[in-house]
Amino acid sequence: MKLEAAKAQFIQTWGSLATQWGINKTMAQIHALLLITPDPISQDDLMEELSISRGSANMNIRELIDWGLVDRVIKPGERKEFFLAEKDIWKVFRQIVKERKKRELEPLLKVLEQLKAVDGEKKNREAKAFTDTIENIQKFVGQADKSLDTMIKADENWFWGNLIKLIK
Amino acid sequence: MKLEAAKAQFIQTWGSLATQWGINKTMAQIHALLLITPDPISQDDLMEELSISRGSANMNIRELIDWGLVDRVIKPGERKEFFLAEKDIWKVFRQIVKERKKRELEPLLKVLEQLKAVDGEKKNREAKAFTDTIENIQKFVGQADKSLDTMIKADENWFWGNLIKLIK
DNA sequence: TAAAAGTTTCAATAACTTTTGAAAGATTAG
DNA sequence: CTAATCTTTCAAAAGTTATTGAAACTTTTA
Incomplete structure (x- = not known):
């Protein structure tokens, strides 16, 4: 070619x-x-x-x-x-993650926090399902956010090395 | 609200x-x-x-x-x-990763493999830079692909638990 | 300081994506 | 079998996003 x-x-x-x-x-x-x-x-x-x-x-x-x-x-x-x-793909990747995290995850967390404050008086089926889902998403996104923070700071070899150890 | x-x-x-x-x-x-x-x-x-x-x-x-x-x-x-x-966000996430991996990462790996076969005779600056970048991307994507495979199979608690241990 | 060289903006236009809804296609009940 | 109900398709229309290129702006040089 x-x-x-x-x-x-x-x-x-x-x-x-x-x-x-x-x-x-x-x-x-x-x-x-x-x-x-x-x-x-x-x-x-x-x-x-x-x-x-x-x-x-x-x-x-x-x-x-x-x-x-x-x-x-x-x-x-x-x-x-x-x-x-920048030619180092690991750096490129971290930079993209950093930006998207800032632009998307962080605003999303704010919205989710607000949505938990749904009128809780009527603990009906619908309201329950709603807050449950919101809380689960919040937990998930919060955890991802923290993990990504660490990843952004990590060195490539350290990160992959440990991840591979972890998954093997 | x-x-x-x-x-x-x-x-x-x-x-x-x-x-x-x-x-x-x-x-x-x-x-x-x-x-x-x-x-x-x-x-x-x-x-x-x-x-x-x-x-x-x-x-x-x-x-x-x-x-x-x-x-x-x-x-x-x-x-x-x-x-x-499906209400379990971890499952939803894994499912999305699984699909995107199949639809995007795997085809990309095939293209990258082909692109490495660039005419190598002229080991000039340009050709060198090109194959270097392609090889780096290939390594990166390949590693990500494997890690995601493992993640897809993993249980939520196991995954986050280990990841948190890893990054702390 | 004036002209040249380079950069940025933005309204019009083009390209692309999504939605609509009527028509055709299925499936089920009687 | 056939009428009724529900689902799917698809071409046209609407909506969205990206691109163009000329004009305005900025910087540099002489």
């Missing part, structure tokens, strides 16, 4: 996987291209390689920087900005 | 969370309603409660059954079908 074809397929695969996870396809494709390219790339080159417009490139690059997955790089003597992705 | 309001908020929260994860909002809302309702519900009641059409209800219910999150229930003497959701 030729390098160009392999690159193209990786970019496309990464992009379609992303859409299944609620992530913008173009953003994932830019990320994919940066992941497999050793040197920093300019916005113009990204636009060229992926056939995307200036606006889209700019917006998605900014989002990637926001997620902490891509860094702006200034080359001495060059006017343009260049972009470089 | 009144039960009806709390239910409505839970359904809405679950639905919008789902869209962030690439899951159809209506499907998640149906799931949410079934989660907090102790008894089986008919399609007509689902349509009524969530204000959705017959077609959408049917399609999304089928998808939920496909995901193994909802069961069809036949009530003796009734012509209609009723639907009931």
